[in-house]
Amino acid sequence: MRMTQATLPLVGIPKTNGEANKIDPSDLPVHDWYRFVLSFPPHLVRQYLEKFELGKGSTLLDPFCGTGTTVVECKKRGFDAIGIEALPMPAFASKTKTFWSIDPEQLRRHATSIADRTLEDLQKQGVADDLSLPKSNPATNLRTLPSETLRLLLKDSISPLPLHKALVLLDHIRGGRDNPLKDIELLALAKALVSNIGNLKFGPEVGIGKLKHNSLVVQPWLENVVLMANDLSLLSGTTWPQSTIHKADARDASSVVEPSSVDAVFTSPPYPNEKDYTRTTRLETVILGLASNMDDLRKAKKTLIRSNTRSVYKSDTDDDFVMHNSKIQAIAKEIEKRRIELGKTSGFERLYHRVTKLYFGGMVHHLSALRLVLRPGARLGYVVGDQASYLRVMIRTGQILAELAEQLGYSVESIDLFRTRLATATGEQLREEVLILRWPG
Numbered sequence: 122m123r124m125t126q127a128t129l130p131l132v133g134i135p136k137t138n139g140e141a142n143k144i145d146p147s148d149l150p151v152h153d154w155y156r157f158v159l160s161f162p163p164h165l166v167r168q169y170l171e172k173f174e175l176g177k178g179s180t181l182l183d184p185f186c187g188t189g190t191t192v193v194e195c196k197k198r199g200f201d202a203i204g205i206e207a208l209p210m211p212a213f214a215s216k217t218k219t220f221w222s223i224d225p226e227q228l229r230r231h232a233t234s235i236a237d238r239t240l241e242d243l244q245k246q247g248v249a250d251d252l253s254l255p256k257s258n259p260a261t262n263l264r265t266l267p268s269e270t271l272r273l274l275l276k277d278s279i280s281p282l283p284l285h286k287a288l289v290l291l292d293h294i295r296g297g298r299d300n301p302l303k304d305i306e307l308l309a310l311a312k313a314l315v316s317n318i319g320n321l322k323f324g325p326e327v328g329i330g331k332l333k334h335n336s337l338v339v340q341p342w343l344e345n346v347v348l349m350a351n352d353l354s355l356l357s358g359t360t361w362p363q364s365t366i367h368k369a370d371a372r373d374a375s376s377v378v379e380p381s382s383v384d385a386v387f388t389s390p391p392y393p394n395e396k397d398y399t400r401t402t403r404l405e406t407v408i409l410g411l412a413s414n415m416d417d418l419r420k421a422k423k424t425l426i427r428s429n430t431r432s433v434y435k436s437d438t439d440d441d442f443v444m445h446n447s448k449i450q451a452i453a454k455e456i457e458k459r460r461i462e463l464g465k466t467s468g469f470e471r472l473y474h475r476v477t478k479l480y481f482g483g484m485v486h487h488l489s490a491l492r493l494v495l496r497p498g499a500r501l502g503y504v505v506g507d508q509a510s511y512l513r514v515m516i517r518t519g520q521i522l523a524e525l526a527e528q529l530g531y532s533v534e535s536i537d538l539f540r541t542r543l544a545t546a547t548g549e550q551l552r553e554e555v556l557i558l559r560w561p562g
């Protein structure tokens with residue numbers, strides 16, 4: 122029987138954010154090296170690895186792998202995994218989090234040496250990385266970033282003195298030309314920048330919190346490295362399955378993944394809302410040198426599914442994929458009608474209806490191309506959420522994606538409730554779901 126919106130099975134009872142999305146302390150090793158504030162938890166991946174009944178030697182793909190929750194959990198559970206991520210910082214994090222061939226004791230010694238040399242350099246400059254001491258009076262001008270690079274940062278996301286200290290530390294991390302520990306030490310700095318050094322706050326959107334004119338830099342970085350070394354000690358002595366991370370566009374998976382090589386997919390694509398993922402990771406992306414100017418940022422944005430108006434370009438054509446889909450066209454028309462009725466005239470608001478079409482068109486583009494890399498019988502899980510961000514017009518993301526997937530030849534097994542979220546725009550509890558598909562081949 123062909124499944125329609127009315128007959129799609131909706132499985133599960135509502136769970137709140139705290140109940141469903143909380144990461145268990147036992148899952149912190151490796152996962153907590155660096156992760157998005159709203160990443161789905163490892164236990165959700167485990168649940169679907171069991172549900173998919175994957176055998177030994179199976180390969181799982183996460184085409185929107187973010188900071189690597191799926192690929193890390195697959196590696197822990199003995200499955201080969203492939204991750205695709207378009208943004209440079211999350212792609213770097215995922216690659217680093219799945220490389221475990223590091224001597225933990227060597228890492229501790231090396232990081233301690235870097236910390237000592239950094240503190241010595243700062244002391245020579247008249248800078249004390251110690252909040253208990255009187256305010257430092259640097260003997261020389263504070264270091265900063267080139268003006269073109271500095272403009273990429275959210276204003277006040279890091280204060281001048283902590284930035285200076287972070288740049289000095291960064292020099293020492295990069296000091297050795299053939300430093301095999303460089304990536305993991307850089308990732309520890311990325312986490313410290315977000316958690317300790319900078320002025321960011323997440324709620325869930327990224328913003329600027331209380332300005333810290335001084336903050337510790339070396340100590341939180343070293344603590345992060347030591348925790349990573351401790352995790353690596355737990356992982357030593359075992360032969361782990363293969364993990365591969367590709368910095369690529371999820372709409373072109375076949376360019377980096379072998380044909381008919383994937384047994385399962387578990388992922389969470391972006392949702393149609395105004396969350397700009399390049400802002401979420403902007404501080405660490407810029408300071409680690411993964412983006413140096415606006416052109417770098419623009420190139421990264423163009424490889425993303427269009428899910429927010431800040432990443433829409435005149436040349437975009439993914440909306441062509443849903444040109445004849447009456448439901449998506451009706452939602453877009455309703456959004457534009459609501460905008461006109463409310464007198465909303467900003468450039469971003471004028472794009473709400475278009476980005477909705479681009480989003481679903483981009484997902485059709487992705488699901489269409491994905492068929493080339495799937496083995497017959499492959500099962501897929503997509504964590505997606507309903508949205509009302511565009512002038513309170515409800516978008517039932519999971520149900521719409523289910524219908525689009527079915528039109529591409531996928532079979533729809535179920536839509537499982539993962540949790541409910543409070544919509545800030547409407548005050549409603551919105552469903553966040555796991556859409557389960559099967560590729561017949």
